[in-house]
Amino acid sequence: MEIDKQQAITNSFGYLMGKGLRMMRALLDRKFREKEMDISMEQYVVMVHLWQKDGLKQQELANFAGKDKTTLARGLNLLEKHNWVVRIPDQLDKRIKRIFLTHKGREMEEVILKNVSEMSGEITKGIDPEKIKICKEVLKKMHENMEKQLAV
Secondary structure, eight states: OHHHHHHHHHTSHHHHHHHHHHHHHHHHHHHHHHTTOOOOHHHHHHHHHHHHSTTEEHHHHHHHHTOOHHHHHHHHHHHHHTTSEEEEEOSSOTTSEEEEEOHHHHHHHHHHHHHHHHHHHHHTTTSOHHHHHHHHHHHHHHHHHHHHHHHO
């Protein structure tokens, strides 16, 4: 009976998603280190959002990344140190900081995404592309359902 309970836990969505995220973070961090790219998965997430929409507020980035403002600020410090982003006070409210990509930050998009794509290819090797498509659809729907529950 105890084995059934353990199998139920290790086969649950929460466990599988959490384990997958931890392993993906470790693999991505290792790939970045091997390529001598001083960036973490969390900083990569920030860069992705900036590549999609430059000039986001620091709080918006924190929300997207699922981090508090202080944790995000530490990551932004490193990105600023590398001259990939700059923080500029909002024109209407100087207390608000907007994050903008530098020229170097824009150039990093191709390099970073190439490495992420390589890693994705490695972790999905041998899996039917149709099953990957279905998996993504299921995860997106689960995210949508969880966002609705969190909004209540």
